[in-house]
Amino acid sequence: MRKPRKLPTLHEVAKRAGVGTTTVSRVINGVEHVEPQTLARVERAIKELGYLPNHAARVLKGHRTRTVGLVVPSIADPFFSSCAEVLQGIARRHECLLIVMATHNEKSMERDAVNTLMQHRVDGFIIAPSDSESGELCSLLMRASVPIVALDRPVAGAVVPSVVADNFVGAQHATRHLIAHGYKKIACLTGEMNLFTIRERVRGYQAAMAAANLKVLLHTSIHDYASCENAIAKMLRQPGSLDAVFTLKNSTTVDAFQALLQLRVPVPQKVAIIGYDDFQLAGTVRPAITVVQQPIQELAQTAGQLLFRHLNGAAVSAKPAPTGTQKPVVLKTSLLIRESCGCRPNQP
Amino acid sequence: MRKPRKLPTLHEVAKRAGVGTTTVSRVINGVEHVEPQTLARVERAIKELGYLPNHAARVLKGHRTRTVGLVVPSIADPFFSSCAEVLQGIARRHECLLIVMATHNEKSMERDAVNTLMQHRVDGFIIAPSDSESGELCSLLMRASVPIVALDRPVAGAVVPSVVADNFVGAQHATRHLIAHGYKKIACLTGEMNLFTIRERVRGYQAAMAAANLKVLLHTSIHDYASCENAIAKMLRQPGSLDAVFTLKNSTTVDAFQALLQLRVPVPQKVAIIGYDDFQLAGTVRPAITVVQQPIQELAQTAGQLLFRHLNGAAVSAKPAPTGTQKPVVLKTSLLIRESCGCRPNQP
DNA sequence: CTGAAAGCGCTAACAT
DNA sequence: ATGTTAGCGCTTTCAG
Numbered sequence: 249m250r251k252p253r254k255l256p257t258l259h260e261v262a263k264r265a266g267v268g269t270t271t272v273s274r275v276i277n278g279v280e281h282v283e284p285q286t287l288a289r290v291e292r293a294i295k296e297l298g299y300l301p302n303h304a305a306r307v308l309k310g311h312r313t314r315t316v317g318l319v320v321p322s323i324a325d326p327f328f329s330s331c332a333e334v335l336q337g338i339a340r341r342h343e344c345l346l347i348v349m350a351t352h353n354e355k356s357m358e359r360d361a362v363n364t365l366m367q368h369r370v371d372g373f374i375i376a377p378s379d380s381e382s383g384e385l386c387s388l389l390m391r392a393s394v395p396i397v398a399l400d401r402p403v404a405g406a407v408v409p410s411v412v413a414d415n416f417v418g419a420q421h422a423t424r425h426l427i428a429h430g431y432k433k434i435a436c437l438t439g440e441m442n443l444f445t446i447r448e449r450v451r452g453y454q455a456a457m458a459a460a461n462l463k464v465l466l467h468t469s470i471h472d473y474a475s476c477e478n479a480i481a482k483m484l485r486q487p488g489s490l491d492a493v494f495t496l497k498n499s500t501t502v503d504a505f506q507a508l509l510q511l512r513v514p515v516p517q518k519v520a521i522i523g524y525d526d527f528q529l530a531g532t533v534r535p536a537i538t539v540v541q542q543p544i545q546e547l548a549q550t551a552g553q554l555l556f557r558h559l560n561g562a563a564v565s566a567k568p569a570p571t572g573t574q575k576p577v578v579l580k581t582s583l584l585i586r587e588s589c590g591c592r593p594n595q596p
Numbered sequence: 597m598r599k600p601r602k603l604p605t606l607h608e609v610a611k612r613a614g615v616g617t618t619t620v621s622r623v624i625n626g627v628e629h630v631e632p633q634t635l636a637r638v639e640r641a642i643k644e645l646g647y648l649p650n651h652a653a654r655v656l657k658g659h660r661t662r663t664v665g666l667v668v669p670s671i672a673d674p675f676f677s678s679c680a681e682v683l684q685g686i687a688r689r690h691e692c693l694l695i696v697m698a699t700h701n702e703k704s705m706e707r708d709a710v711n712t713l714m715q716h717r718v719d720g721f722i723i724a725p726s727d728s729e730s731g732e733l734c735s736l737l738m739r740a741s742v743p744i745v746a747l748d749r750p751v752a753g754a755v756v757p758s759v760v761a762d763n764f765v766g767a768q769h770a771t772r773h774l775i776a777h778g779y780k781k782i783a784c785l786t787g788e789m790n791l792f793t794i795r796e797r798v799r800g801y802q803a804a805m806a807a808a809n810l811k812v813l814l815h816t817s818i819h820d821y822a823s824c825e826n827a828i829a830k831m832l833r834q835p836g837s838l839d840a841v842f843t844l845k846n847s848t849t850v851d852a853f854q855a856l857l858q859l860r861v862p863v864p865q866k867v868a869i870i871g872y873d874d875f876q877l878a879g880t881v882r883p884a885i886t887v888v889q890q891p892i893q894e895l896a897q898t899a900g901q902l903l904f905r906h907l908n909g910a911a912v913s914a915k916p917a918p919t920g921t922q923k924p925v926v927l928k929t930s931l932l933i934r935e936s937c938g939c940r941p942n943q944p
Numbered sequence: 945c946t947g948a949a950a951g952c953g954c955t956a957a958c959a960t
Numbered sequence: 961a962t963g964t965t966a967g968c969g970c971t972t973t974c975a976g
Contacts, residue, residue, distance in 0.1 A: 249776040255714075255717075255741070257952090257953055257954085258953065258954060258955095259953075259954090267962075268962060268963040268964075269953095269954080269955090269963080269964090270955080270956080270962065270963060270964080271945095271961085271962055271963075273954070273955060273956085274907065274955095274961095274962090276954095281961055281962085282962085283961065284962075286961080286962080287751075298739045300711060300714050300715045301715055301953085301954075302656070302717065302952090302954070303652075303715045303716045303717065304651075304652040304653075304655035304656045304716075304717065304952090304953080304954090304955050305656055305952075305953035305954040305955085305968090306953085306955075307652035308650070308652045308653055308656055308953080308954075308955095308966090308967095308968045308969065308970090309953090309955050309956085309964090309967085309968055310949085310955090310967095310968055310969095311955085311968095312818075313652075316892075322681065323671075323677055323680050323681050323696075324674075324677045324680070324681035325679050326672075326674070329672045329677040330672050332672070333669050333670065333671050333672035333698070336671060336698055345695070345712060345716075347693070347695055348671075348696055350681070350684055362957055364693060366603075366648050367648050367649055367650070367651045368693075369603070369650060369651065369652065383862055391605065391646045394951090406976095409839060423966080502877060502880065504875065505880065506880055509880070527876070527877075528850065528875070528877070529850060529876070529878065529880075530873075532850065532853065532854050532857070532877075532879050532881060533877065533880060533882075534881075534882060548955060553633060575724045595815070603968055605968090605970085606969065606970060606971095607969075607970095610947095615946075616946060616947040616948075617947080617948090617970080617971090618946065618947055618948080618971085618972080619945085619946060619947075621970070621971060621972085622946090622971095623947095624970095625971085629945055630945075630946085631945065631946090634945085634946085649969085649970075650968090650969050650970070652968085652969080652970090653952090653968075653969035653971085654969085654970060654971075655952090655969070655970095656951095656952045656953065656954090656968090656969080656971095657951085657952055657969090657970055657972080657973090658951095658952055658953095658972050659952095659971080677972040732960085899976090928953085
């Protein structure tokens with residue numbers, strides 16, 4: 249028995265101002281052919297009634313919703329919330345609303361997120377796919393029939409344009425740096441091998457190790473502090489079997505660093521460490537942690553620009569380009585050298 | 597000349613399934629009085645066409661939008677993005693969409709955010725007001741005519757229910773702890789005195805200092821590393837004029853800690869430090885930093901519960917309760933004792 | 945159990 | 961310069 253609040257309608261404004269609905273409509277959407285006098289009356293009526301146009305009704309008329317979506321694993325993750333912030337700004341500049349959906353890297357939530365966006369008839373959206381290879385996602389996106397841009401992770405078959413960081417090179421570079429320091433036993437600690445980005449980083453690590461003829465020490469089931477400390481302690485038990493650690497994710501880096509501290513292993517004298525992805529305080533802890541820095545802002549910015557270019561540009565883009573046509577935009581990462589890799593401050 | 601994509605409509609589904617629109621509608625909104633056979637036909641048509649109901653059209657029929665809003669200063673701030681994550685989960689459990697808007701603590705953006713939400717006819721929303729005293733915001737919220745809950749900061753006149761942390765007691769407690777350690781020259785470093793939370797924390801600091809008959813050392817224009825180091829260095833220049841530092845915000849804590857390190861001041865031997873709000877690695881740096889911990893999750897959870905209680909409960913809540921009726925829900929903060937305050941680990 | 949038809953609030957021809 | 965009117969896609973009486 250709810251009386252779902254009755255906000256004033258355009259009709260009521262018209263009545264109150266003593267004009268037709270068209271006139272009010274014109275006043276709302278940029279003044280055009282309206283006499284100053286009438287304009288004033290209408291504006292007063294609008295103010296008095298506290299009128300706000302009903303977005304749903306406008307959408308129903310078949311126009312752009314001026315709404316874009318963002319689908320990411322988590323809204324609390326610093327990487328993605330930074331992206332969201334940047335994209336929100338871009339959307340606002342285009343007078344669009346941004347709707348952020350979280351998937352937690354789960355297939356079903358991802359599907360729901362995309363469907364929800366489509367029900368809201370967003371003009372387009374940006375997505376960080378949970379599974380880059382998923383054919384299911386791929387076909388879901390193809391049906392969407394609105395411009396889409398993949399962020400941080402590409403989509404199989406390259407059906408949509410994507411903007412990603414160079415995970416392979418970033419990891420390769422970091423590993424090489426460790427090797428250049430003379431470390432031989434370099435372990436790579438990670439989890440979530442289902443993620444595209446992680447797999448690329450692993451490939452980079454492997455490539456560098458192979459090129460230097462070093463044995464690959466890969467641990468792929470590190471997902472919390474316990475498993476991290478465990479893995480490190482185990483390697484430490486056999487003397488000379490661990491020189492350096494390369495962690496592929498923020499939290500793993502912190503865990504590994506913590507574990508090394510806990511196990512009273514001098515860093516980097518006994519074991520060096522480089523992490524993937526920078527984070528607050530990475531430069532404040534002692535030793536300061538060397539990391540691979542990702543171009544987060546540019547990633548988001550580029551994706552946003554790409555999306556709005558499609559939105560405003562050639563209407564042709566109603567459906568994704570021919571399969572496999574889209575080559576990803578790859579942004580460079582950089583090695584942020586601090587101390588934990590063995591370098592001294594101000595003297596790499 | 598854009599042909600704004602033509603997604604299938606309920607009509608087309610009906611035609612294809614050889615039934616009336618009513619039947620299709622019924623199938624979509626929970627099956628009810630529909631023959632299994634018809635049901636199957638309709639479902640097949642829906643699948644084949646990839647039909648997704650047009651949200652705008654449903655809303656226009658005058659029902660709940662199943663959409664709620666969240667208005668916060670920033671979506672990248674860890675505090676608020678955590679809140680957003682929690683609230684998104686709650687919304688989803690109520691089959692609602694959450695729209696997050698950022699204000700950057702600016703009046704105009706806040707107004708725009710609220711208006712945008714109203715245009716989208718959200719069923720209700722949660723807001724962390726930029727200015728708790730603003731009469732303007734207050735009247736804006738009163739006109740909104742949907743359930744609203746204030747988060748982290750109350751709204752002047754108590755026109756909406758609010759859920760906040762006990763900033764006063766939290767700061768008082770921390771200051772007292774410093775005093776108990778025997779520190780006399782305790783400086784409070786902050787900026788953004790326009791924020792309700794900050795002012796409350798300052799009050800707590802002042803109260804504790806006054807009660808101990810100590811001189812208040814308040815710096816209210818700390819907003820970046822430079823100003824922070826500057827203030828500390830200045831105090832340090834007069835020997836014996838600084839024992840401890842109490843920072844009221846995450847980034848200031850990091851800046852102060854960094855500055856102390858940079859100035860080669862032993863922490864906590866020469867100068868102790870306690871920060872407001874916990875953060876990643878606060879426990880990993882050496883010395884580990886003691887902080888006032890806020891009940892972030894509960895804050896968001898409580899606000900969410902409150903909102904949905906109003907949404908689902910008595911429809912009476914069409915307009916905010918009588919002015920001044922709402923007493924805020926105040927959640928406790930806790931002092932997370934680590935080392936920077938002078939305590940030793942495992943021996944406070 | 946199913947269908948026909950009346951709008952929801954707004955915009956855009958088309959009149960005036 | 962302004963008003964009239966026909967839908968946009970959907971839900972919902974009200975008949976059948």
